[in-house]
Amino acid sequence: MRVLLLPFVIPGLTIGVALLLLFHALGVRPGLLTTTLVAHVGFTLPYVFVLISTRLHRFDESLEEAAMDLGADEITTFWQVTFPLIRPGIVGSALFAFTLSFDEFIRTLFTIGNDNTLPIQIWSTLGSMVSPELNAIATLIVAASFALVIVGELLRRRER
Helix, strand or coil: CCHHHHHHCCCHHHHHHHHHHHHHHHCCCCCHHHHHHHHHHHHHHHHHHHHHHHHHHCCCHHHHHHHHHCCCCHHHHHHHHHHHHHHHHHHHHHHHHHHHHHHCCHHHHHHCCCCCCHHHHHHHHHCCCCCHHHHHHHHHHHHHHHHHHHHHHHHHHHHC
16 A cells, blocks of 8 residues: 555656666667556556545445345446445546646656657747747646536536
């Protein structure tokens, strides 16, 4: 359990350099769908674990037992009882993991190789000047963030 929480306390630069050295020693070519994916999953997994496990700790197991007593099998119980109760934790952790991954620049820089991501492209463009394209991208990111918050709030209100 404690090993899983190590990315909370180890700086991104340290992990980025360590992953670069590890992948080089293993002979793995850096790329978006190989080394960067592994780095981001390894970085966001502890956050997802903490968010979903807190949701599961508050889970009332007697609801599952009641569903099975009423004739539901394990799969039906999971989809009709368990999943709807833990869905907010899953959705929240997925959004949180996406946000952390999108913001994680250092690990990406060390593990991306010749591929490119939006944050890397923005960073490389900022070296020369701030262009109207960057302003448009920033506006779209902020608008998409607001839209996700509004949609989430509307869905939350609809469920109540």
